[in-house]
Amino acid sequence: MMSPARGFSLITAIMLVLLMTSLALFLHLRITTQWKMATNVESQLYSLVLAENGIEYARTLLPHVELNSLLQGLDGEHSGTHDPEWRSPMPFREARRIDPSAWIPSSDDGLPAYNTQSLLAKGYRAEGNGYFFLRFSNNPEETAEYDEDHIVLVRSLGIVPNQLRDPFFPEVRNNVALIEARFRQERVFSVPSPLTLFGDSGFFDWQDEQFSVEGGEEFGVSLVSVSQSTLYQNLVDSLSIAQQERIRGQGAAPSIRDASPAYISERIYQSLFKPDFWNHFLAQLPKFVDGLTGGIAFLPDGGVLQTSFSGILVARGDLILQDRAEVEGLLLHLGAGSLVLKDEAEIAGGVWMSNLDSTGEVLKSRPLSLRVSGSPAIRYDRAAIRKALTYFPPTQLGWRILFPETVQ
Amino acid sequence: MGTNRLTQLRETSPNGFSLVEVMVSFLFLTVASLALLQGFELAFRHYSLAQSHWKVTVELWNRIEQLRANPSTQEEVLQIFPAARPLYRTVVSIPGRAEHSGWEVLRAEK
Amino acid sequence: MQKNKGFSLVEMMIALLISTILFLAFFSIVSQFQIWSSNLNLLMERDANVWLAPLLLSRWITPAGNNRWNQNWSGVAVQTGRIEINSDIHGPQGFPDSELSASFEALVLRCSKSNLRVKSGSGSFQPLIKNIADFEVDSENMPLISVRLKAVTDRPLFVLTENLSESTEFLFFLRNYRLNLFSEDPR
Incomplete structure (x- = not known):
């Protein structure tokens, strides 16, 4: 007869193995x-x-x-x-x-x-x-x-x-x-004219009558006042009758308009009147430059350009474009110093000039300085401006x- | 001779049968335990694999974050259309970790 | 009958010897089994939360400082063992509303009692990641932030004497601190 204890060890062993297996499964x-x-x-x-x-x-x-x-x-x-x-x-x-x-x-x-x-x-x-x-x-x-x-x-x-x-x-x-x-x-620098002057006063020296500011369907010169402005008077007074004929746009000469109302009313331009905008832009600009061959270029102390450039050229101090210098796109002349256009220099796109004091809470304007001699030309080119603006990152x-x- | 007695015992006594049974059970238990231990070792290995996989993931992430903050110069240039500024492409991978495919990073120039 | 008894004694002795050996072998295996299982459990417990840290932290830290311009709060503030993250990322219309109103918009992270804890808004610190003995944040290379977590097991492991704390460094590039050529001021 078989004992009831038979198989106990095996069953225990199997149960232990099962226990361990379940642990292992867990x-x-x-x-x-x-x-x-x-x-x-x-x-x-x-x-x-x-x-x-x-x-x-x-x-x-x-x-x-x-x-x-x-x-x-x-x-x-x-x-x-x-x-x-x-x-x-x-x-x-x-x-x-x-x-x-x-x-x-x-x-x-x-x-x-x-x-x-x-x-x-x-x-x-x-x-x-x-x-x-x-x-x-x-x-x-x-x-x-x-x-x-x-x-x-x-x-x-x-x-x-x-x-x-x-x-x-x-x-x-x-x-x-x-x-x-x-x-x-x-789009703040999407300038409306071949020459856009942002300031309240300026010194202009036109030495010859061979230069050309050609606005095409746009005004030849747009003036934007920061506060009380004598800029229009300064500009007109600096031009002889013959020289006034060299500033053309919209089929008329001289073609000069006060663009201040447009700049003040349009939202995209309003930041231009804030010191913070300029402080930030000038502080960051050196970190975003590409080089002097194209893209975004920055000349903090001015200089002389005799060759071709395509993109956005930003300069402070005296900047001289001479010989057959060519700029396709935007030329931003900011701060003190003169912009000098000489010989057969040519700009296809637009020029922006401003000389601002952004150290205080309110933006202040200082006199602009433009000297033109020989037969340089500034020709408004919307496509060149648009292309240049693509160099600005969002x-x-x-x-x-x-x-x-x-x-x- | 002992074997014969044992055989005789197995046939006649339930006590003798228990001994063999216990021995078989223990043997079974030992073999099973050894197999489970092997399984455990495997589990440990799998776990350390998962651990190292995670560590590689963290390393990849960190490299990409560094790349986003401080761009490298060894990047492939993607021109999304001819006039566009370049878009830089890098595949970040950890050398010697073939099981972990690289991560692709695109970075605008400015 | 007598012969049978004598044989049983020898048999018993052999059986006892074999049983002892087998018992010893078996229990050493079982105890090893138990040690391994327990250690593995401890390790898995340690890692289970830490492994989610890069996901949790990346979602909170990388968008830090969203919509902070013209606001009276800073995006990120780093102190010893603590980081404060403010990001206006949500509002009633689904867009930033210039307020840190949602629970995940104003966070403070720090470590205490072996937990990485998070405080949301004006609430109290709540455990976020268990088994964290140390939490360090380094903002020296802003906008790249380094977060170091030291994960530990609940209790020391059996038998093993090696250091079972695990330190991991995570880097997070703060996207809203990326340099812009033009001012971010909302016009």
Whole structure:
């Protein structure tokens, strides 16, 4: 007959093994969870990196685009703001479950484009199977369709498809990060005339009658007063009758206008009257220069230019353009010293002159100084000015991360 | 001869059967425990793999943050269209960590 | 019958010897098993929260100082073992409203009682990440901020005597402190 104790040891052993196995299984589960967490942290962080890549892409694109065309998209019509997440490339929910390689935008409003060519029609595919998608929208202080203040929002969505699927959330396939940046594309130096004088008084020396200030469809000279101004009188008094004929624009000569009302009323120009604007600009300028061959150039102590330059030339002190010097774009002469145009120097674009004291709370103007001899020419060229302005990077006014709970 | 007695015992006595049973059980337990220990070692190894994966992720992140703050000169230039300022592209990776694919970073010139 | 008894004694002795050896082997394995399991648990506990730190911190620190122009608060203030982050990132319409009204807009991070703690607005410090013995913030290379966390286990590990604290450094570039050629002043 068999004893009831038979098999006890084996059963105990089996139970112990079972106990240890369950412990091991528990640990295995925990390790799997930790592994998933490590992978998830990696994908989440990479999606953030990708989203920021999109913002950098937008930063590069923005100076070159006309904002109102961009906002309307290639079809030329704004599709409205019915979708609560219309500012984003796509809603969060969709971003989490789509196959990023097969994304088709519901609307083309604000999608990156240049010269009627879509740039990221299928998003940007990055290393490591990541993507980013971009959409621009007008800042909420203005209507969705029309921009006036040159401020725009850009939302960039970074997507990293999940490598590990979660059986509890099968519809969640991607790690997603959404960043919104607020940019302003600076147009303060989008000058209205070949020669724009910002100040209250000036010394002008026109030695010959061969020079030319040609405004084409615009005024030849625009004057902007900071406060009580004698600038117009100073200018007119310095010109002989024959010399006045050399300042042409809108089919008339002399073509000189007081642009102060336009500058005071237009929002984009108002910062020019604030000392902080000038202090910031002059302090940061050296960090943004490209070189003397093109782009943004800065001559803090003036100098002599005899060759060609394309872009934005900023100078303080005495700046002399002589021989066959050519500037295509913008010449900003700021501060004390004279701007001297000699020989056959030519500027295609526009010249801005100001000599300001921005040390106090109120901007003060000091006399401008312009000397012209020989047969130099300043020819208004809107396209050259627009091209030059693309060298100014957009000003970043904000940068935030959006979440499903806070996105609108 | 002992074996014969044992065989005889197994056939006749329940006490003798327990001894073999205990020995078999312990053997089973030991083998199972050793297997589990192996499993544990594997678990440790997996865990340290996850740990190093996370550390590489943090290192990648830190490098990218540094790159955003202090741009490198060894970046590939992406021209999004001919007139545009360059967009710089770098794939940041950790040497010797092939299992961790590099992260792509784009940076506007200004 | 007598022969059977004598044989059982020898058998018992052998059995006892074998059992003792097996018991010793078994219990040493089990105790090893237990030590490893316990140590692994402690390590996993230590890491479980710390591994989320780069996600949590990047989301809070990188947008620091959003919409701070013309406001009466600073974006980031770093003191020893403490960082204050103010970012106007949300408002009733979903956009910054020039107020630090939402719970995640005004934060202070510091470490105490082995926890990284966070204070939101005028509230009190609440635990955010467990097992953190030290928290250091360095703003010397602004706008690049360095955050160092020293993670420790709840209690010392068994048997092992090595130092089980784990220090990790995270870098965060403050996006809203990026240089701009033109003033950020909202016009």
